[in-house]
Amino acid sequence: MTSTDFIAEPRSPQVVITREFDAPRELLFRAHTDPDLLVQWLAPPRLTMTVDRFDLRDGGTWRYQYWEPDGTDYAFHGVFHGDPCRDSIVRTFEFEGTPGHVSMWTVTFTDHGGRTLLSHNTVYQSVADRDLDLRSGMEESVQHSMDRLEGLLARLAPVSR
């Protein structure tokens, strides 16, 4: 299993997460854009995920929910910016529990000779907003998701070595 780099500089409203996967970027793109695949890895620990809409095009909107075992839900939505493609996906992100707080996510997929360097770049409206996410256990949650993504990719692309 490879490791996840998690960079959150002081005094900057940004988080950059990178990880290399032993899979082609086509598979990484599918895992980020096919709702049936997305729900298998993105949710934080112990939560399940459903996708309401995922209109993958410039100006299209998306919305998904995370669910606690007791039925409590957390809903998120946003807008795709630019044509999502195997180079990058740009989307805004709002948690419906904190209206007015918007972040912007840029995901890029870089080919490393058949392996893929995945980068998740998030910018917030303020360092305070970023730090709220950090204090809510973001790093642990991301590590969990990335490990699940690695497991999913292995199921999608069995490689004999």
Next chain:
Amino acid sequence: MTSTDFIAEPRSPQVVITREFDAPRELLFRAHTDPDLLVQWLAPPRLTMTVDRFDLRDGGTWRYQYWEPDGTDYAFHGVFHGDPCRDSIVRTFEFEGTPGHVSMWTVTFTDHGGRTLLSHNTVYQSVADRDLDLRSGMEESVQHSMDRLEGLLARLAPVSR
């Protein structure tokens, strides 16, 4: 004339511009949301401005152009996030000449006893994107716009002292 504070920290993909105006925030909000008013102050020096669309609602899109005297144009578009109101307006921003590069603008209007503290907060996908704007003369352009905005507000609200 009051002064404009322009804050661009090193290693942070953000610019924060603040200025206090001798006008109520209702007027500031109108100057930011009525296309007939917007075109009177927002464009950089020597350029004129036209507004293609300005659908001021959560999820609504906007598009405007700056024009050189020779007819060259620079077009920009984006999406409003959340209901624009007298507290804040959040919108994304893309220059059509550099697709894939998106910034997010949060404008807030704070009442200071009849005067208004205006804040323009911009976050970029990277420090490199922010620095491109800085090197293109952003600070001079903002100072120019803020001075024109002050002039416009005085025309909208003649105050006898």
